[in-house]
Amino acid sequence: KHQEESTLRELRIFLRDVLTKLGRDRKFSMFTKPVDLEEVPDYLVIVKKPMDMSTMMTKIDLHEYVTVEAFMSDIDLICRNALEYNPAKDPAGRAIRHRACAFKDTAYAIIKAELNSDFEKQCQEIAQAR
Numbered sequence: 001k002h003q004e005e006s007t008l009r010e011l012r013i014f015l016r017d018v019l020t021k022l023g024r025d026r027k028f029s030m031f032t033k034p035v036d037l038e039e040v041p042d043y044l045v046i047v048k049k050p051m052d053m054s055t056m057m058t059k060i061d062l063h064e065y066v067t068v069e070a071f072m073s074d075i076d077l078i079c080r081n082a083l084e085y086n087p088a089k090d091p092a093g094r095a096i097r098h099r100a101c102a103f104k105d106t107a108y109a110i111i112k113a114e115l116n117s118d119f120e121k122q123c124q125e126i127a128q129a130r
């Protein structure tokens with residue numbers, strides 16, 4: 001239905017805006033691109049499903065998110081991956097862990113401030129009907 005397509009178009013615009021805001025913050029720069037597997041050869045041994053903001057932007061453009069909840073799952077995945085790969089045993093690991101937690105909290109805060117709950121309800125209904 002055209003109404004559904006219009007709702008999903010608005011969802012894509014909203015999600016691009018969230019990623020743009022997160023990408024502007026320099027302390028989240030390590031989450032903007034995939035971890036370089038040549039620089040970090042054991043990354044895939046530990047992290048089964050890598051995720052980053054550029055990959056999420058591509059997923060938006062491929063219409064792979066039909067709800068904000070699905071988008072937040074990938075935000076949570078970015079955070080979880082960073083906590084799994086970077087132990088708290090050294091300052092570098094602790095710094096990435098801290099930024100991963102700040103990244104997730106900031107994403108949730110932006111969404112809470114800007115998302116209309118009825119809108120997400122409409123998206124959930126479209127997702128269930130598909």
Ligand SMILES: COC(=O)N1C[C@@H]2C[C@@H]3O[C@]2(Cc2nccnc23)C1
Pocket residue numbers: 030031035036039040081082085086096
């Ligand atoms: C979200 O980012 C990460 O989880 N990481 C983990 C890797 C370990 C450390 O930092 C990362 C990249 C890197 N490259 C070279 C040498 N050491 C590192 C980024």
